[in-house]
Amino acid sequence: MTVTHPAGFRAAGVAAGLKSSGDPDVALVVNDGPHDAAAAVFTTNRFPAAPVLWSRQVLAEGRARAVVLNSGGANACTGPDGFADTHATAEHVAEQLGIGAIDVAVASTGLIGIRLPMDRLTAGVTAAAATLSTEGGADAARAIMTTDSVPKTTVQARDGWSIGGMAKGAGMLAPSLATMLVVLTTDAVVPAELLGPALRTATALSVERVDSDGCLSTNDTVVVLSSGASGVTPTPEEFAEALQAASLDLAMQLLADAEGSTKxxxxxxxxxxxxxxxxxxxxxxxxxxxxxxxxxxxxxxxxxxxxxxxxxxxxxxxxxxxxxxxxxxxxxxxxxxxxxxxxxxxxxxxxxxxxxxxxxxxxxxxxxxxxxxxxxxxxxxxx
Amino acid sequence: MTVTHPAGFRAAGVAAGLKSSGDPDVALVVNDGPHDAAAAVFTTNRFPAAPVLWSRQVLAEGRARAVVLNSGGANACTGPDGFADTHATAEHVAEQLGIGAIDVAVASTGLIGIRLPMDRLTAGVTAAAATLSTEGGADAARAIMTTDSVPKTTVQARDGWSIGGMAKGAGMLAPSLATMLVVLTTDAVVPAELLGPALRTATALSVERVDSDGCLSTNDTVVVLSSGASGVTPTPEEFAEALQAASLDLAMQLLADAEGSTKxxxxxxxxxxxxxxxxxxxxxxxxxxxxxxxxxxxxxxxxxxxxxxxxxxxxxxxxxxxxxxxxxxxxxxxxxxxxxxxxxxxxxxxxxxxxxxxxxxxxxxxxxxxxxxxxxxxxxxxx
Incomplete structure (x- = not known):
């Protein structure tokens, strides 16, 4: 059940027609609380995509209620118009969920330098919001795939709490093409001031050590959301261990599915x-x-x-x-x-x-x- | 006539059996003077091949009388035994020519991490020395090829003096495989203290700007020899211009012959x-x-x-x-x-x-x- 394994989360994945293949291409992950602590790590590329610029603002306060993700277009190098598209997407998600746009992180993946078809994306968000479910994790994981041959998901179950996760990216062999997007969820009670450092440590020892050609994406995003719905507060060490295990599991799945690789x-x-x-x-x-x-x-x-x-x-x-x-x-x-x-x-x-x-x-x-x-x-x- | 176009130079290229194909694989270029000013630029790789270590010593005084080059083996990462092989090669060239081993630069190209078959190489040097000729430049250029599809040569004729050159390397696309070796010759009168700076400027603006994947070779070597046989002393600017033209001409030939390239x-x-x-x-x-x-x-x-x-x-x-x-x-x-x-x-x-x-x-x-x-x-x- 991936991102919906921990309590307090719903997710959905739908086909909005962004991909010419007709495959699912819009995913939505919602944190129903009671907590909304969140943290993220973004690409260090100096041409960050519009959704990266937006989501940095969303996560600046250590909070987020939802993440909307699309494949079929990176919305990178699209200028102010592209940023307006990302903003409008977050606004539309917020309307559907009855929350504020500043509570909605956005992530995109696909070709750089083309505008997103906003009519299709908006309709896709509406459809995704209508199908949100505590069983929706697998659909969400499928909707963020680009050249991936299989969805990548993880569950780390601990004593009364868990971490769930999904990732896309057909190997860091081509991160600039197959941007790495990762969403991690947990029902553990974790204050935002612990979540950020734990995420940075976990990614530094996992996805950031999967490397190939230095082709750094404009869109790489790793987000972690905490609902606190389990009511359990693990020690910082326990949480850090589980978060790193989840990140490493996803990183190894990215590696195994790298584009065209044989080793x-x-x-x-x-x-x-x-x-x-x-x-x-x-x-x-x-x-x-x-x-x-x-x-x-x-x-x-x-x-x-x-x-x-x-x-x-x-x-x-x-x-x-x-x-x-x-x-x-x-x-x-x-x-x-x-x-x-x-x-x-x-x-x-x-x-x-x-x-x-x-x-x-x-x-x-x-x-x-x-x-x-x-x-x-x-x-x-x-x- | 490449390296033998300027007066005062003889060259040869022979098949010594280092290459399993039976193609020519040992080249010799000799400066008959009257001058013996020389300069070189070497790879900055921290695993320099044995011939690079040796030739740095030869060129340290700004003088050289001969360059012996082999394809069919890079003699890199071969330890003290490999260095002894290079030293023995220089000694054998020196014996054949009646000069000192410290007057003989050595350059090698081919697979890293294997010893050279010294019996074949020594016999090849003997054969090359016996066939040295003022018409031998083309043979020498052919003997240094590895995956090159054509020999690369240049002649820059000026008023009463000239520069000749030969290069191997199937593009800097793969310098670690197809090491770049360049020998430039001139019959201009150029003091060693001008030769070095002119060579460094010429390479910085030519071969060093042909780049692909940062795969820096253990063997890259560019040597220039001055015989002074024309008796003409160009201005430093005239000489620098011609040397850069020769280097750029060879660099563009390397680019055009890059392994498997279509652009x-x-x-x-x-x-x-x-x-x-x-x-x-x-x-x-x-x-x-x-x-x-x-x-x-x-x-x-x-x-x-x-x-x-x-x-x-x-x-x-x-x-x-x-x-x-x-x-x-x-x-x-x-x-x-x-x-x-x-x-x-x-x-x-x-x-x-x-x-x-x-x-x-x-x-x-x-x-x-x-x-x-x-x-x-x-x-x-x-x-």
Missing amino acids: DIAITVRNAATVADALTAGRACARNNLLKTALFGNDPNWGRVLAAIGTTDAAFEADRVDVTINGVTVCRGGAIGDDRDGVDLTGRAVTIDVDLAAGSEQATIWTNDLSIAYVHENSAYST | DIAITVRNAATVADALTAGRACARNNLLKTALFGNDPNWGRVLAAIGTTDAAFEADRVDVTINGVTVCRGGAIGDDRDGVDLTGRAVTIDVDLAAGSEQATIWTNDLSIAYVHENSAYST
């Missing part, structure tokens, strides 16, 4: 001087097209791992770096290690361990390979 | 606050897989240009940025501009003009599209 690649950088160094080195690998094409070709090309790390400013000595691919230490001390022919890359899961021998910190970045299907899908998207 | 893309960022900002914004576009796949699909997806620039710290206001693709200003003020259907992307040449409206500086970055053939070629390279 799920976990790059762990160990013995770094700092976590930042480990992340920098891991991201350099995750964004290296040569490494990603090699892995698509089942080639344990560890030289491309070193070449990628060699472009960073992470602390390391070149002759002390080890690289292990799927358990075989193919590079020792920056030079030739065990026989690369011993590396089995036929499965979907690939682990790359890089030992920088420069400290005691570590971090893992998840990515996918760069496949022919990825190029095909992304070259044919808008045409 | 040559020139990204010009105008009205930037600084040249650095223009380069940063241009490189962000050149490294954005979503934009590059869109262009492969003949899709003028300007939203991906903004999304790429939006990840940088270049100075601009989001609502003042214009984007023009092949003459059509598809984005005005960060929002929808002229009809994207008016953009003709059927040809190989693509120009993307970004106006940041933040100053008066500009720079152009050249790149290629990301094609299915690129993925295919790079996934199948070493297997």
